[in-house]
Amino acid sequence: MLTTLSRRVALLLTLAMLSAIITGSAMAQDHEKLKEEGEQFLSEVEGNAPDPEHAAQGEHAGGDHDVHGVIGTVKQGLVTGITAIVVFLIVLVILSKAVWPKIQAGLDEREKKIRDEIESAEEARQQAKDALEMYEKSLAQARTEAQQMLEDAKVEQQKFSNELRTKAEAEQAARNEKAQREIESAKRAAVNEVYAEAATLATSIASKILSREVSSDDQMQLIEEAVAELGSASHS
Amino acid sequence: MTFDLPLVMAKIDPVSHVVNHQFWTYDGFWIWSAHTGNLTLSAIICIFVGKWAANKIATGDECEGTDRYVTKNKFAHMIEVICVYLKDTTIKPMLGDRTNAFMPFLLSLFFFILVNNLLGLVPIIDILHVIDNMLGGALGLAENHAAPVGGTATQNIYVTGALAFVAFLVINGAGISRMGLGQYLAHLTGGAPVYIWPLIILVEFMGIFIKPVALAIRLFANMTAGHVLVATLLMFVGAASAAGIAMFAGVGIVSTLSVIAIYFLELFVAFLQAFVFMFLTAVFIAQLDHHHDEEHGSVEAAH
Numbered sequence: 361m362l363t364t365l366s367r368r369v370a371l372l373l374t375l376a377m378l379s380a381i382i383t384g385s386a387m388a389q390d391h392e393k394l395k396e397e398g399e400q401f402l403s404e405v406e407g408n409a410p411d412p413e414h415a416a417q418g419e420h421a422g423g424d425h426d427v428h429g430v431i432g433t434v435k436q437g438l439v440t441g442i443t444a445i446v447v448f449l450i451v452l453v454i455l456s457k458a459v460w461p462k463i464q465a466g467l468d469e470r471e472k473k474i475r476d477e478i479e480s481a482e483e484a485r486q487q488a489k490d491a492l493e494m495y496e497k498s499l500a501q502a503r504t505e506a507q508q509m510l511e512d513a514k515v516e517q518q519k520f521s522n523e524l525r526t527k528a529e530a531e532q533a534a535r536n537e538k539a540q541r542e543i544e545s546a547k548r549a550a551v552n553e554v555y556a557e558a559a560t561l562a563t564s565i566a567s568k569i570l571s572r573e574v575s576s577d578d579q580m581q582l583i584e585e586a587v588a589e590l591g592s593a594s595h596s
Numbered sequence: 597m598t599f600d601l602p603l604v605m606a607k608i609d610p611v612s613h614v615v616n617h618q619f620w621t622y623d624g625f626w627i628w629s630a631h632t633g634n635l636t637l638s639a640i641i642c643i644f645v646g647k648w649a650a651n652k653i654a655t656g657d658e659c660e661g662t663d664r665y666v667t668k669n670k671f672a673h674m675i676e677v678i679c680v681y682l683k684d685t686t687i688k689p690m691l692g693d694r695t696n697a698f699m700p701f702l703l704s705l706f707f708f709i710l711v712n713n714l715l716g717l718v719p720i721i722d723i724l725h726v727i728d729n730m731l732g733g734a735l736g737l738a739e740n741h742a743a744p745v746g747g748t749a750t751q752n753i754y755v756t757g758a759l760a761f762v763a764f765l766v767i768n769g770a771g772i773s774r775m776g777l778g779q780y781l782a783h784l785t786g787g788a789p790v791y792i793w794p795l796i797i798l799v800e801f802m803g804i805f806i807k808p809v810a811l812a813i814r815l816f817a818n819m820t821a822g823h824v825l826v827a828t829l830l831m832f833v834g835a836a837s838a839a840g841i842a843m844f845a846g847v848g849i850v851s852t853l854s855v856i857a858i859y860f861l862e863l864f865v866a867f868l869q870a871f872v873f874m875f876l877t878a879v880f881i882a883q884l885d886h887h888h889d890e891e892h893g894s895v896e897a898a899h
Contacts, residue, residue, distance in 0.1 A: 372856070373852075373856075376852050376855070376856055377848070377849070377852055429611075429615075430611050430614075430615065430753075430820055430824075431753045432615060432616055432626075432752065432753075432754065435624045435625050435626065436616060436618070436626045436629070436754075437616070437626070437752060437753065437754030437755075438625065438754065439625055439626055439627050439629075439632070440616065440626060440629055440631050440632050440635070440749075440752055440754050440755060441752075441754035441755060441757060441758040442758070443632045443635055443636075444635055444749065444752075444754070444755040444758035444759060445758045445759075445761065445762060447635045447636060447638075447639045448639075448704075448705075448708055448758070448759060448762060449762075450639060451639045451642045451643060451704055451708050452700070452701060452704045452705075452708075454643050454646075455642065455643070455646050455700065455703070455704045455707075456700040456701075456704065458646075458647055458650065459643075459646040459647055459649070459650040460650075460699065460700040460703060460704075462650035462651070462653070462654045463649070463650050463653045463654065463676065463679060464696075464699075465654065465655070466650075466653045466654035466655050466667075467653070467676070467679075467680065469655045469665065470655070470665040473665050474665075
């Protein structure tokens with residue numbers, strides 16, 4: 361980098377020196393001529409006062425090296441001035457038609473493009489934000505719903521299990537009661553049967569023992585005695 | 597008579613090196629001069645470089661995708677930056693809604709003057725004369741103090757005057773079309789009480805012409821001054837050559853280095869003066885508006 365720069369500077373200086381030498385030698389070539397003119401000028405100065413108009417007018421015919429004023433004469437400058445107007449107007453018209461609108465359009469289009477891009481990016485961001493919000497909202501809602509459902513299910517289950525339990529208990533109770541009743545009736549039947557059997561048995565035993573016709577009063581008395589005996593025997 | 601340096605220097609006037617050079621004259625009128633050539637050359641440069649840059653800056657084909665909005669060349673990009681800067685920071689703050697109407701004129705003015713100023717830094721005439729000397733004066737340019745192209749056109753008071761004349765027409769035309777002739781004339785009173793109208797109207801009326809004249813003289817003087825300095829420094833080399841090789845080398849080195857430094861300054865001046873001419877034209881256009889005082893105030897406040 362530095363070497364490139366220094367090489368460039370060296371090149372620049374060399375070129376400048378070269379051009380200075382060329383210019384200098386060119387001027388040196390003119391020098392003799394100019395020296396002569398200087399002497400001539402001196403003699404003029406010595407001869408008579410310098411003519412300012414002469415000095416100002418540089419447009420003497422052909423190869424006259426008279427000193428020009430910085431501001432040329434009207435004859436020197438008029439056409440150049442008119443040329444400047446004409447040339448500038450041509451430049452103005454062509455640039456106004458073909459260059460500035462094109463550059464302006466290019467810049468405007470670029471600006472519009474950038475503006476549009478920024479706007480659409482902002483819009484997209486807004487959309488994404490909205491979508492995210494909506495998603496989060498629906499997620500929260502779903503969560504709430506799930507919780508609700510879970511709770512409902514729990515309640516339902518509780519209710520169902522309670523029902524089941526109640527029903528089972530009732531059934532159980534009914535079944536117990538029925539069994540009790542059956543036992544009771546079976547017991548009663550068995551007792552009745554035993555009672556009848558014992559009566560018959562006692563009667564036959566008594567008739568055998570007494571070998572006589574027992575009156576119905578006696579028979580009744582005997583039965584009751586036998587039953588009382590049987591009852592005490594079964595209870596003991 | 598002995599060698600008399602000051603007197604010779606009076607004849608080897610540095611000014612003679614920076615003034616216009618004739619090429620084709622008719623009845624004393626300079627029909628084609630070096631400055632005419634330079635004006636034409638700068639017009640060609642403005643048009644071709646302008647068109648080239650416009651193509652580079654303009655939006656490209658669809659097929660380029662996003663890249664079509666990008667300026668394709670660094671130099672074109674530089675031109676674009678100058679255009680955008682001038683528009684956004686100079687023209688728009690002053691002219692407001694009239695920006696688009698005057699931007700083409702102001703930008704054309706700026707670039708035309710700029711190209712002329714920069715062309716003035718190229719020693720075309722000197723190169724032509726050196727070539728002519730090498731050919732033994734076959735072209736007859738050096739001998740006749742002539743050149744078809746070269747010099748600095750913006751260093752010619754007639755050229756700067758012509759540009760200032762165009763600016764004068766635009767400034768006042770814009771003022772009249774903006775305010776109407778009645779208000780334009782009323783503006784000459786400067787809103788002053790009636791009893792000082794004679795004075796104010798005179799001053800304002802003179803101002804109408806002094807503004808463009810100042811434009812012309814400013815550009816002319818700035819361009820001339822630097823170039824005379826460069827010519828003077830180089831002339832020392834020529835003068836020193838007569839005093840032996842040691843003097844030639846010593847003076848040559850110092851003068852050359854000085855000239856290089858001045859050239860950098862001149863590059864800056866070339867841009868600055870083009871800007872100042874355009875800027876002041878915009879200021880003068882902006883001044884001739886309905887709200888003259890506020891407008892003027894804001895322009896001053898902005899700087």
